[in-house]
Amino acid sequence: MIFHSTLLEDAWLIELEARGDERGSFARTFCTEEFGLHGLETVYPQQNTSFSKQRGTLRGFHYQQAPHEEAKLIRCIRGKILDVIVDLRPASRTYMHHQGFELTQDNRHQLYVPAGFAHGFQTLSDDVEVSYLVSSPYFPASERGVRYDDPALGVEWPLPVSVISQKDEAWPLLGHEAGSR
Incomplete structure (x- = not known):
């Protein structure tokens, strides 16, 4: 794995190093030792997957508040x-900053999102599946979110939003969270 620093403190883009032969390819996607050497979380008690049928689907921004x-x-x-x-x-030092990353089945990049970050994504194709390891089990009382179109962030999504959940559309604007952070 090749670890690339990002513009955001403690976040990493991870490039897989595939080895190939006549059968296809093989790549390591996680290694406790390598992650530990970069100061990254090494324990993931939960793995999740999401499937989105339609291009333009937006999921997020999601996070869990302390202590979860x-x-x-x-x-x-x-x-x-x-x-x-x-x-x-x-x-x-990068508080309230955001950065976008194109993750595809072809580039096979991974994104390490540190605790304390909100995360969301928009599908750029139909029939998208995303897999992610999570360092803390889901705790409903700690679930929080930020609106995808919050003007304080100024995120420019590449496509019009075609599908979004009512919950994601209703997250508060930053500064209006009523003590959620």
Whole structure:
């Protein structure tokens, strides 16, 4: 794996190093030792997958508040997404900054999202499947979100939103969370 730093403090884009032969290819997607050497989370008690049928589907922004914050390791295993993360850690030098990453079945990149970040993505193709490791089990009382179109963030999604859940559309704007952080 090749670890590329990003514009956001503690977030990493991870490039898989595939080895191939006549059978196809093989690549390591996670290694406790390599992640530990980069100061990244090494324990993931939960793995999730999402499937989105329609191009333009938007999921997020999601996070869990302390003490159930979660780091995530995101990979698009079918199709193509724009994955956007937002640093919500007040003590971070990149607080309230965001960055987008194109994750595809072809580039096979992974995104390491540190605890304290909100995460969301938009599908850039039909029939998209995303897999992610999560460092903390889901705890409903700690679930929070930020609106995908919050003007304080200014995220420019590449496509019109074709599908979004009522819950994601109703997340509060930053500064209107009524003590959620």
